[in-house]
Amino acid sequence: MIEVMDATQVPHARAAGALVGRILAELRARTRAGTNLLELDAWTREMQREAGAVSCYVDYAPSFGRGPFGHHLCTSVNDAVLHGLPHDRALVDGDLVSLDLALSLRGVVADAAISFVVGERPTPEDTALIDATQRALAAAVEAARPGARVGDVSHAIGTVLTAAGYPVNLDFGxxxxxxxxxxxPHVANHGEPGRGYKLRPGLLLALEPWAMVDTAELVTDDDGWTLRSATGCRTAHSEHTVLITPGGAEVLTTPPA
Incomplete structure (x- = not known):
């Protein structure tokens, strides 16, 4: 199914996106050495409740997971990159954390993810990895224009990631x-330009480049959800929800200044 927002739904999409951006920014500001992943989940639950939003994760039970997910936030650490199931783990300086949040507000969903390193001294390797996913996301936003094809967006992402030297997994995007x-439409993190669904105003897309340093292969934890790099290498994930407008892609999940 492909939905296109009408004029009455667009304000709700913007409100949902702004809320996701604000919650992720607040979570990042609160995260430090000693923060527990379950604390992050609890804070997310409370901020969603206060805003009148509904979690997209608590009852989520797709075929690839061992559902329902049962939590409000995906918390992926170090070699974990997607669908990280929150558990009793205190973060330490140097941990590379990816937080992924999707919620529904007034009937419209927004979805975004951020990656960052706990503490004040990330390694050059971690900085480069996170930066590559952010640059790939910016390239995807630039490519997501009315009349462009999904393949144009996928190609923009893949070009940045491969140029940075990272393998690209096509299982999730x-x-x-x-x-x-x-x-x-599915938006793979690499693809052929000029192929696929043609973008049009009103379409909402969650664009999410993610990368693993030295492999494109994923393994699943015993929890049935958390996806890790098969080699144990570090990972990063950046995501925004964008609205296709006549002038291009409007990013809805930008954190507040």
Whole structure:
């Protein structure tokens, strides 16, 4: 299913995106050595409740997971990159953390992810990895224009990641959002330009470049959810929800200044 927002839904999409951006910014500001992943999940639950938002994760039970997910936030650390199930783990200086949040507000979903290193001295390797996913996301936003094809967006992401020297996994990528979290079109993190669904105003897309340092292969934890690099290498994940407008892609999940 592919949904296209009408004029009455667009303000709700913007409000949902702004809330996701604000919550992720607040979580990042609160995270330090000693912060427990379950604390991050609890803080997310409380901020969603206060805003009147509904979690997209608590009852989420897709075929690839061991559902329902049962938490409000994906917390992936170091070699974990996607669907990190929160558990009783205190973060330490140097941990590379990815937080992924999707919620519904007034019937419209927004989805975003951030990656950062706990503490004040990230390694050059971690900085380069996170930066590559952010640059790939910026390239995807630039490519997501009315009349462009999904393949143009995928190609923009893959070009940045491969130029930075990172393998690209095609099992999981971006996707449409709307009244539900995962919709068509699928937006792979590499692809052929000029191919796929043609973008048009009103379309909401969650664009999410993610990378692992030295492998494109994932393994799944015993929890049935957390996806890690097969080699144990570090990982990073950056994501925004964007609205296709007549003038290009409007990023809805930018954190507040």
């Amino acid at each position: 971006g996707h449409g959002v709307g009244s539900t979290m995962h919709q068509d």
